[in-house]
Amino acid sequence: MKYSFRADVKIYSKKNKYEIHFAKHFWSQIAGIVSAMKNAYKRANKPLSLYWIDTRPEVKQAEQLLAWAAKRAIPAPIRGPVMLCIRTGQRNDLDNLCGSIFDALELSGRIANDKQIIRAEIERVPDFKGLEIAIIEWEPKEAA
DSSP: OOOOOOOOOOOOOOGGGOOOOOHHHHHHHHHHHHHHHHHHHTTTTTTOOOOOOOOOHHHHHHHHHHHHHHHHOSSSOOSSOOOOOEEEOOOOOOOHHHHHHHHHHHHHHHSSSSEEEEEEEEEOOOTTOOOEEEEEOOOOOOOO
16 A cells, blocks of 8 residues: 655754753753853853753764775765665664764765765665665666
8 A cells, every 4th residue: 555645844854953941940040150151251252152962972983984984885976966775774763874874975075965865765674784885876767
């Protein structure tokens, strides 16, 4: 059976959209300190950054290792559109896995931007060890 639908809506990446919320009781304890720091930084004409969100070190390391493997496998940067075929036995969310793979390919310099990826197929294979990635330079089908 096939199910399909269309929706005229722009989808935003959750990966790049964050909000930080503080519990009211915690905020009541720090609000005065934050306000004083804001004023001090404003007087010094400096940007204020009290917190940041970053990728965990193990994620960065995995992306660096994958980028290194891509550099070894792909002799030169690919300029045009590509298709990815991914096989994994990992049990993580496939969308997060794709995001890390896309970021690693950019990091490798073998693709300039993940916008080059026009098709991606991912398959979770039980008892499969490791990660297998095929990158295929996209050849548009000629009109019949």
